[in-house]
Amino acid sequence: MRPFEYVSADDPAAAVALVSADPRAEYLAGGTTELDLVLKDGVLEPGRLVDITRMPLREITRADDTLQIGALVTMNELAADPTVSERLPLVREALLASASPQLRNMATIGGNLLQRTRCRYFRDVSVPACNKRTPGSGCAAVRGPARMHAILGAGEHCIALHASDLCVPLVALDTLVDIQGVDGSRSVPLTRFYVLPGQRPDIENVLRHGDLITRIRIPLLPVGTRSGYVKVRDRASYEFALTSAAAALSIADGTIVRARLALGGVGTVPWRAREAERLLRGAPATGRTFQAAAQAALGDPFTVAGTAFKVELAERTIVRALQTVSGVPS
Amino acid sequence: MTRIDTSVDVMLRVNGSARRLRLDTRVTLLDALRDELDLTGTKKGCDQGACGACTVLLDGKRVLSCLTLTAQCDGRDVTTIEGLAPDGRLHPVQEAFIRHDGFQCGYCTTGQIMSAVALLQEGRAGSDEEIREFMSGNLCRCGAYPNIVAAIRDVAGRGTE
Numbered sequence: 453m454r455p456f457e458y459v460s461a462d463d464p465a466a467a468v469a470l471v472s473a474d475p476r477a478e479y480l481a482g483g484t485t486e487l488d489l490v491l492k493d494g495v496l497e498p499g500r501l502v503d504i505t506r507m508p509l510r511e512i513t514r515a516d517d518t519l520q521i522g523a524l525v526t527m528n529e530l531a532a533d534p535t536v537s538e539r540l541p542l543v544r545e546a547l548l549a550s551a552s553p554q555l556r557n558m559a560t561i562g563g564n565l566l567q568r569t570r571c572r573y574f575r576d577v578s579v580p581a582c583n584k585r586t587p588g589s590g591c592a593a594v595r596g597p598a599r600m601h602a603i604l605g606a607g608e609h610c611i612a613l614h615a616s617d618l619c620v621p622l623v624a625l626d627t628l629v630d631i632q633g634v635d636g637s638r639s640v641p642l643t644r645f646y647v648l649p650g651q652r653p654d655i656e657n658v659l660r661h662g663d664l665i666t667r668i669r670i671p672l673l674p675v676g677t678r679s680g681y682v683k684v685r686d687r688a689s690y691e692f693a694l695t696s697a698a699a700a701l702s703i704a705d706g707t708i709v710r711a712r713l714a715l716g717g718v719g720t721v722p723w724r725a726r727e728a729e730r731l732l733r734g735a736p737a738t739g740r741t742f743q744a745a746a747q748a749a750l751g752d753p754f755t756v757a758g759t760a761f762k763v764e765l766a767e768r769t770i771v772r773a774l775q776t777v778s779g780v781p782s
Numbered sequence: 783m784t785r786i787d788t789s790v791d792v793m794l795r796v797n798g799s800a801r802r803l804r805l806d807t808r809v810t811l812l813d814a815l816r817d818e819l820d821l822t823g824t825k826k827g828c829d830q831g832a833c834g835a836c837t838v839l840l841d842g843k844r845v846l847s848c849l850t851l852t853a854q855c856d857g858r859d860v861t862t863i864e865g866l867a868p869d870g871r872l873h874p875v876q877e878a879f880i881r882h883d884g885f886q887c888g889y890c891t892t893g894q895i896m897s898a899v900a901l902l903q904e905g906r907a908g909s910d911e912e913i914r915e916f917m918s919g920n921l922c923r924c925g926a927y928p929n930i931v932a933a934i935r936d937v938a939g940r941g942t943e
Contacts, residue, residue, distance in 0.1 A: 453808060455788035455807070456788065456807055456808065457787055480851070487810075487849050487850075492829065492830045503851075505854060528843075551919070552834065552919025553901070553906075553919050554837055554919045555849075557840075557844060558846065
C-alpha cells in the first residue's frame with residue numbers, strides 16, 4: 453500500500469479541479485469500494501484521495517414526476533425516502549437487499565454506480581492475467597474457476613460482473629446521471645453510461661478523468677404501476693446476487709400495457725432486457741408470456757463451466773419477478 | 783519530485799471526549815481506535831468489510847470502522863463499545879447478551895452489540911425475521927445467532943415468538 457495525500461473538497465468545482473489536475477488523484481466518497489481496493493487489496497494506487505463527503509450533494513428532491521438524488525445520499529437514506537417507497541418500490545427493494553445495514557450507511561448513490569467488480573482475479577494482484585487491471589494481460593477468470601461472473605456482455609477478454617443491485621432498477625427506469633467535469637456539466641442516461649468490455653475491459657464507463665457524478669434523476673413510475681426486485685443468492689442475506697431481476701408492469705384487462713425489465717448478477721454492465729420488454733408489451737399477462745420474455749432476455753449468453761447454471765437460473769428469476777409483480781401465478 | 787504530505791491532523795469526539803491525533807493518511811478508524819487510543823473493544827475480524835466485528839457508531843449511525851478512513855472522521859462523533867458503559871454500568875443490550883448467552887468465543891460480540899444498539903434505534907426489531915435481516919452484517923462463526931436474536935428481542939420488549 454503506497455502512501456497517499458488526503459484532501460477534502462468543499463464543493464464540486466473544487467473537487468473537479470483537484471482531481472483533473474492530477475492523473476494519480478481519485479475521488480473518495482463512502483469508501484466501501486475505494487478503500488477496499490486501495491488499503492486492503494492494493495489494486496488501486498492513488499497518489500491523492502480527494503474526499504467529497506463534505507460537499508452539499510445530500511438532498512433528495514422531487515420535481516414533477518422526477519426524483520432528484522444527490523450523489524452523496526447514502527443507500528439507507530434513499531431506501532427510507534417516502535417517494536421511493538410509494539412510487540419506486542423496486543428501487544427500495546434493491547437497496548434493502550444490498551450489502552449490510554452498516555455498509556448502506558456508508559455507501560453513496562454516486563459511488564454505487566461506480567462500484568468495481570467483485571471478480572476475485574481482478575482483486576488479487578498476485579494473479580497476472582486480468583485485462584481490467586492490466587490491459588492486454590489476458591483473463592484468468594475465463595479459464596479458471598468462475599461462479600460470480602457475467603454471462604451477458606461478456607467475452608473471452610473479460611467476464612467480470614457488475615455486482616450492483618441498485619443499478620438494476622435504475623437502468624430499468626431510464627435514470628439520468630448528471631456529471632460535472634472540467635469542461636462543464638452534462639447528463640447521460642444510465643443505459644448509455646456503462647461500456648461493454650469488448651477488447652478494453654479497463655474502460656468501464658463514459659467518465660473522463662476528473663468527471664464527478666453530482667446527481668441522478670429517476671423518472672417516477674406512473675401511478676398504478678406494479679414493480680419489484682427479486683434477488684437470488686447463495687445465502688439469505690448480506691451476499692451478492694447470483695441472479696436478480698427488476699420488473700415494472702402496467703396491466704389493463706389482463707393485457708400488459710407497459711413493461712420494464714432489467715437483470716442483475718448476469719451482466720458485465722447492469723442489463724436492460726429490451727427484447728423481453730418488447731415481447732411483454734401488448735401480450736396477455738400469463739405464465740407463457742413471462743417464460744417467452746425470460747428466454748428472450750437471456751439472448752445469446754457467453755458462459756464458462758462455472759457460470760453455465762446462470763442461464764436457467766436467470767430465466768426462472770425473471771419469471772418469478774414477473775409473477776410476483778403481476779400477481780399472475782404460473 | 784515534490785514530497786507529498788502523507789500525514790493528517792484529526793479531531794475525533796470518541797465516547798464524548800475530544801481526541802486529537804496526527805496520523806498517516808492511510809490509518810483506518812479501526813486502527814486509530816485500537817492502536818492510537820487503546821480502545822481495543824472494537825475488534826478486527828476480516829478487516830475488509832465482510833464480517834461486522836469492527837462496527838462502531840459514527841454520528842449515531844452504525845458503520846464499519848475497517849473501511850472508514852480516520853481522516854474522514856474529523857470533527858465527528860464516534861461511539862465504541864467502551865462508550866456504552868462509561869461508568870461501569872452495562873448497557874441494556876450488554877445485559878441482555880449475558881442473560882441470553884449471546885456469545886461463545888466472544889470475538890464478534892462487541893460488533894454484534896454495537897449493531898444491535900443501532901438496530902433498536904432504527905426500529906428494526908419488529909419480528910425475529912426482521913432482527914435476523916438487519917443483523918445480517920454481523921457474522922458469528924460460533925453460531926450464537928439464536929441467542930443473539932433472543933437478546934435483542936428481549937430488549938425490544940417482545941416475548942418469545
